[in-house]
Amino acid sequence: MQTKKRIAQLAVLSLIGTMSLAACGSNNNEGASSSPASSGSAGASASASAPASGSASAPASAADISGKVTYAQWGTNVETEQTKELLKGFSEKYPNVEVEVVSKDWGTYWTALTAQAAAKDLPDVYKISYAYVDKYAKIGAMKDLTDLIASTGFDTSNFEPGVLAAHQVDGKQVSLPRDANTIVLYYNKGLFDDPKTNPAGAAYPAGELTWDQALDIAKKMTLDRKGKTAADADFDAKNIVQWGLTVDAAGSADSVLEPQIESNGGKLVNDDKSLGLESPEAKQVLEFYRDLITKHHVTPTFSQSQSLAKEPFLTMTTGKVAMSFAGSWSASEFIKANIKFDTVLPPKFKETKTVVQVAGNAMSPYSKNEQAAWALLSWLGGPDGQIALAQQGQSIPANKAAAETYLAKDEGYNKQTFIDAQKYAISAPFFDGKEKLLWEIIPQKLAPALSGKGELDGVVKEIGSLYGK
Template identity: 60%
Template sequence: MRSREQLRPIQWAAPVLATALVLSACGGNSGDSGNSGNSGNSGKGASPSASGSGGASGAKTKVTFMQWGTQDEVNQTKELLKKFNEKYPDIEVEVASKDWETYWTAITAQAASQSLPDVFKMDEAYLDKYAKLGAMKDLTELMSAKSFDASDFEPNVLKKLQSDGKQYALPRDANTIVMYYNKKLFADPKTNPSGAPVPTGMMNWDDLIAIAKKMTLDKSGKTAEDPAFNKSGVSQWGLVMDAAGSADSVLESQLWSNGAKLVNDDRSFAMNTPEAMEVLTKFSGFITKENAVPNFGQSQTLSKDPFLALSTGKVAIAFGGSWNASEYKIAGIDFEAILPPKFKEEKTVVQETGYAMSPSTKNEDAAWTLMNWLSGPEGQIALAEQGQSVPANKKAADAYLAKDEGFDKQVFIESQKYAIPVPFFDGKEKLLWDIIPQKLSNPMSGKGDIAKAVEEIQKAYGK
């Protein structure tokens, strides 16, 4: 799973694609496109005969499947498919993959030429855009007809893969944003001279920042609580967070935590309320008044990706994605994961990928059987046993937690309950990844007026 900080808006030929989809017949997937997707449910409601059995001829039904990823990730998918074929030997799955950038170019072109793979992997950030262009089959009626068990998922996990209330993909994984702390720094009197307690999940922000101040040290060992603290010579930071640069993974959920929103249900701008301004002002104060959080420039010196700041060994507490745990281990950090702090209510973010179906597939039954299995208990348990992703299906939680990795993995499962129900939509990625970071980073660091920056963000967003 890549962090959202690593994603970049994909290049589009939307008018060409839209025209091609309108003019093309909806009848046929060529079956040899070489593309792939990556999901499904338990197979509930799909019999071997409905799944594309070859019948008397003994011929197998071929399903094409495409994903992005490394060769290791492709190999993991193929291992999953071996288990799928133990149950459905009459369905042959042809897997293809591309790197992240090339993948979206291929999906766009194949959607226009009606040659999409039967099943293909979809990122939540681009689901709405492709749904609007007619590049994915609306699964809503099919899920009902096939008795898809929606209760296996947290409601907001399913909602993240919807557009205008319709389901366009089934969940593959549910990687979450949590908070981590460096256990070694808290245990060592040299790096914790004030004896600060370790943070706990769901703390309020005032309590957390009090701990962060005790854990922020200058080069002479004074904490940020000390009047003589030298904020120009910090050797250890109590908390690293980049609210502006991590608008989708940190800021938006904390707005919700305080009863605010980034955008309204009608997609109009909503970050100009008193509740939203309270969040921005408090976060700015952590940098400019409390001296417990680095400003943008200082954060970039530590790590270009704020989610990797904990890996430096110079940070006590930081936000991070569930996928970052392996990177902290590689860096030799002894850490623990907890639920993020809150203003009024606990809220966090789930970043999902899912499995979509070509609207012109000739193999709908077999494609559905594949998706249904991959997204259901059997496929999700197999995915969990690989240990590479946090499963979205609640019935796979025990399999995921069975492998002890030295920290509380339960937080990744529990945090799905608090996911904000905010699917991406066309234009929102620009707001999150371009406009807010550009307009808000300096004001949040004390270089500019926050209220004016919010006005500029709204003007640039245009809604």
């Protein structure tokens, strides 16, 4: 998750627990960018709403469902227009339902949503980040969809278990996955293909790499100013001009460190919410990542990484990094930088593990037109809506029924890796306090230690003290 969004997330999460909120209804969104996404057939207007508390518990024909519902999301003007275009497909199937799209910027969106939850006047359907599912479920802002799924026969088997679990709280399905951004390993094919930047002839990373294999490749692809590799006895670690690998485990605690600890059989946070960093499995991972920097010299320190790119996932855009962890969304940045690249699954300690950052859609428990709201929500998460999303090419659809459509658009690299990565997603729900641990405490305290400053045991104990669980 990008740095600016992390800052905004922390502010919002604090707001949820501390604000005394005034009412802010879903039909009175001051300052919102809103307009009908579809105007329905003649006679189908807001006044044609289904009865209050209209039941969606039994399947109804599309023609019988009518009325107006509001769909809220965060996003830019471009993303808003994309959503309106997407919903044209919904309008074709449900011609008597009008959808009003309400869009706000990231920070404003969560402030408004929290106020609307307090007023029990939420948008009928709204976009939700995987990081906030637990928060908003606990304040009663999300309808339990379990019965609706069962009674209407909505097929959840097309979602990978880890993807679906990201939108569950206490065993209840409170939202449906929309898109599934994954974290994988990218590599710069241009550097591998050129004998000058690959004098040792290292092969592309391939298959389900072990960390021993990844380290071997990284050593061969790390060069000093004289062209010696990190595998050479006379390698000059003080004058590195090309890095074999970037891994910002501390700064990417949610997307790299947590799944990698689980890859080794441990937990960053235990099931009882206590810190798991003191386990032998977690310590082994921390020591390995420190060795990548201080012993093997194949990975830059935190400050060196920052000099390459402020965003840790984008160091490969400099043309000075052979391999890097990055998100599926990073591909567009590498394309802009004219980097010839490809992707593989993240290296593993014992088992391949990654994380899927799953945005989803939730439904208001206070909707006055539940039938139309469920029609919209289930369409967005079902094959029709997901295929339409895939055709737009902006997101990786969470529903596997749309994978073929997504993959059909050839962009010159192996997009299948993003789909495959969903199979290896860990189930690591967010809860109050975890976001501060991942986005504030660990980045601040662990980064220096992984770069060789300070003892890991002492830093881990300090992290545990600050975490306080």
